[in-house]
Amino acid sequence: MSTVASEPAAATASADRSVMELRDVRKTYPGPVEVLHGINLSIVVGERLAIVGPSGSGKSTMLHLMGTLDQPTTGQVLIDGVDVSSLSDRELSRFRARTLGFVFQQFYLLDGVSAVDNVANGLLYSGVSLAKRRALAAAGLERVGLGHRLHQPPAKLSGGERQRVAIARALLARPAIVLADEPTGSLDTQSGADVLALLRELNSDGTTVIVITHDPQVAAAMDRQVVIRDGVIVSDTTVGGG
Amino acid sequence: MASGRLSLTDTVRVGASGLLARPLRSVLSALGIAIGIAAVVSVLGISASSQAALIAQLDRLGTNLLQVQAGQTFGGTSSSLPLTAEPMIGRIGPVQTVSSVASLTANAFRNSYIPAGQTNGIQVKAARINLLDALAGSMAEGSFLTAATENYPVVVLGATTAQRLGFDHWISGSMVDIGGTQYAVAGIMQPMPLAPDIDRSALIGYPQAQNALGADGSATTVYVRTTPEQVDAVGSVLANTVNPANPNEVQVSQPSDALEARIATNDAFNSLFLGLGAVALLVGGVGIANVMVISVLERRSEIGLRRALGATRGNIRSQFLSEALLLAGAGGIAGVVLGMLITFGYSATRGTDLVVPLSAVAGGIAIALALGAIAGLYPAIRAARLAPTDALRSV
Ligand SMILES: Nc1ncnc2c1ncn2[C@@H]1O[C@H](COP(=O)(O)OP(=O)(O)O)[C@@H](O)[C@H]1O
Ligand SMILES: [Mg+2]
Numbered sequence: 001m002s003t004v005a006s007e008p009a010a011a012t013a014s015a016d017r018s019v020m021e022l023r024d025v026r027k028t029y030p031g032p033v034e035v036l037h038g039i040n041l042s043i044v045v046g047e048r049l050a051i052v053g054p055s056g057s058g059k060s061t062m063l064h065l066m067g068t069l070d071q072p073t074t075g076q077v078l079i080d081g082v083d084v085s086s087l088s089d090r091e092l093s094r095f096r097a098r099t100l101g102f103v104f105q106q107f108y109l110l111d112g113v114s115a116v117d118n119v120a121n122g123l124l125y126s127g128v129s130l131a132k133r134r135a136l137a138a139a140g141l142e143r144v145g146l147g148h149r150l151h152q153p154p155a156k157l158s159g160g161e162r163q164r165v166a167i168a169r170a171l172l173a174r175p176a177i178v179l180a181d182e183p184t185g186s187l188d189t190q191s192g193a194d195v196l197a198l199l200r201e202l203n204s205d206g207t208t209v210i211v212i213t214h215d216p217q218v219a220a221a222m223d224r225q226v227v228i229r230d231g232v233i234v235s236d237t238t239v240g241g242g
Numbered sequence: 243m244a245s246g247r248l249s250l251t252d253t254v255r256v257g258a259s260g261l262l263a264r265p266l267r268s269v270l271s272a273l274g275i276a277i278g279i280a281a282v283v284s285v286l287g288i289s290a291s292s293q294a295a296l297i298a299q300l301d302r303l304g305t306n307l308l309q310v311q312a313g314q315t316f317g318g319t320s321s322s323l324p325l326t327a328e329p330m331i332g333r334i335g336p337v338q339t340v341s342s343v344a345s346l347t348a349n350a351f352r353n354s355y356i357p358a359g360q361t362n363g364i365q366v367k368a369a370r371i372n373l374l375d376a377l378a379g380s381m382a383e384g385s386f387l388t389a390a391t392e393n394y395p396v397v398v399l400g401a402t403t404a405q406r407l408g409f410d411h412w413i414s415g416s417m418v419d420i421g422g423t424q425y426a427v428a429g430i431m432q433p434m435p436l437a438p439d440i441d442r443s444a445l446i447g448y449p450q451a452q453n454a455l456g457a458d459g460s461a462t463t464v465y466v467r468t469t470p471e472q473v474d475a476v477g478s479v480l481a482n483t484v485n486p487a488n489p490n491e492v493q494v495s496q497p498s499d500a501l502e503a504r505i506a507t508n509d510a511f512n513s514l515f516l517g518l519g520a521v522a523l524l525v526g527g528v529g530i531a532n533v534m535v536i537s538v539l540e541r542r543s544e545i546g547l548r549r550a551l552g553a554t555r556g557n558i559r560s561q562f563l564s565e566a567l568l569l570a571g572a573g574g575i576a577g578v579v580l581g582m583l584i585t586f587g588y589s590a591t592r593g594t595d596l597v598v599p600l601s602a603v604a605g606g607i608a609i610a611l612a613l614g615a616i617a618g619l620y621p622a623i624r625a626a627r628l629a630p631t632d633a634l635r636s637v
Binding site for chain 1: 248249252256259543544552557631
């Protein structure tokens with residue numbers, strides 16, 4: 001167990017391997033309220049990382065910044081060494097389509113659409129034909145253990161099954177980074193454990209997994225825990241080997 | 243519309259799935275457009291069908307008929323034309339047929355017990371035996387006056403006259419009382435669109451009128467058929483031919499003008515209904531805009547999710563625009579079909595040919611799509627402007 005100081009020098013040192021890097025990131029919401037006070041964080045390819053902290057500490061804000069869904073007020077977010085503030089809406093969209101996969105607490109599945117078509121939407125904005133998307137989606141559902149529920153609408157699935165559909169969708173484009181915001185927050189203990197196991201497995205493909213949670217037990221399932229409190233990183237712990 | 247890497251079929255599919263997820267709402271919001279388009283298409287279809295019927299009638303009756311009447315005297319009574327009028331007109335080169343009627347003072351009754359005042363508006367006239375040829379008329383029942391029957395107390399009834407005298411059907415041996423004499427009814431005529439006053443007349447032969455009713459053999463109205471190309475030329479010389487001394491006492495007219503005027507009247511009537519159709523379309527367009535605005539508010543998280551999946555602002559805009567266009571397009575197609583059914587029903591009951599102008603069909607769908615684009619534009623722009631984080635935060 002080792003504690004790494006999160007300062008710019010350390011981040012720069014590992015820049016060649018870091019897939020995601022936050023440099024002195026601050027975020028101020030209208031009010032004005034600063035909710036992130038200079039975050040420095042470097043995430044290496046293939047890491048399994050948890051960002052853990054109490055409700056309101058700024059975790060979701062951080063995930064939105066890392067996911068290019070929002071821009072920092074000051075500071076930089078670099079993905080694969082690219083400063084995302086320099087990108088246009090189209091370029092950011094392409095980034096999200098190809099490099100990033102999102103999993104949310106609320107699943108965000110489309111109601112009127114079958115499980116397989118919900119998953120297929122993971123490649124909707126990547127220029128892949130419908131037939132190919134569906135074939136990949138069926139394989140993806142198979143992989144998360146839902147090969148028998150392809151044509152079910154979300155309303156007929158349990159919470160755990162819905163989240164596995166959402167994970168299959170996030171993985172469809174084979175993103176380098178998966179960002180999950182409280183992925184177990186709406187699930188019972190057993191389903192939550194299944195979902196976490198699934199997210200851990202991803203890592204065997206070299207996918208970087210970033211899980212945001214208020215639950216220390218969920219965080220413990222990841223190799224590295226970054227603890228955030230009131231918009232400041234208070235500790236950054238790596239359990240070697242995982 | 244910049245739509246990233248999304249193909250047209252994917253854009254349409256995404257839009258359609260959004261609508262199919264809320265089928266009742268989609269149907270209701272397309273309804274306004276459907277009603278508006280149905281109104282426009284059926285008004286245009288019905289008017290085209292009835293105009294086609296009028297034009298066909300006009301073609302059948304011909305526009306080469308001229309009507310010559312003596313002008314009104316100072317006393318206001320219509321005078322007769324000179325006895326020479328018909329032979330003189332017959333000598334004009336392009337004239338094909340000359341016929342005439344002469345108004346008589348006698349009245350016609352079903353029998354001699356009817357009080358003399360109850361004329362029912364029926365006029366007794368003397369008619370030439372070639373009147374039907376000149377007016378392109380025909381008999382409903384029985385036969386017209388002939389070279390034989392024009393010399394005897396024989397009468398032919400106009401369509402309205404027959405009704406007013408109570409002849410639902412003509413029976414051989416039916417009689418009418420004219421000037422105290424029983425006249426045998428030879429037949430009943432079809433309505434005469436080119437000479438509606440004949441419908442209200444009872445016609446007897448010129449020789450009989452002169453022998454029994456003291457007529458002088460002069461005509462009050464002369465009907466002239468000319469070669470079609472020379473109608474105007476003949477029309478301009480008729481007054482001088484008939485009455486060289488006082489040509490301005492002669493009235494020359496072209497009865498087909500009245501039918502042409504009816505075709506034009508139809509247009510004025512149509513604009514009223516087209517105006518109502520336009521109002522329905524406007525309401526339909528506002529309805530779609532309204533539904534789309536609500537839809538954008540309700541589907542914030544879907545918009546946020548799609549942005550997270552890599553949708554550009556353009557993709558989101560195209561999605562909502564395509565929903566509006568599909569709604570309006572479906573409404574437009576439904577409206578066109580409904581309008582054609584209404585037109586079909588109308589022309590089936592009227593026995594006219596079915597005419598649905600292609601311009602009404604194409605125009606109806608084009609108007610619907612244009613309305614959809616206008617109605618969908620603002621909601622689509624709002625959806626595209628939504629920040630992904632705001633869209634995802636709403637629960
Ligand atoms: N769009 C916003 N406008 C204003 N304040 C916000 C906005 N989003 C989040 N906040 C505030 O920022 C703080 C951090 O929120 P969030 O990042 O969601 O924390 P967490 O995910 O750790 O619960 C909270 O106090 C929240 O109220
Ligand atoms: Mg949160």
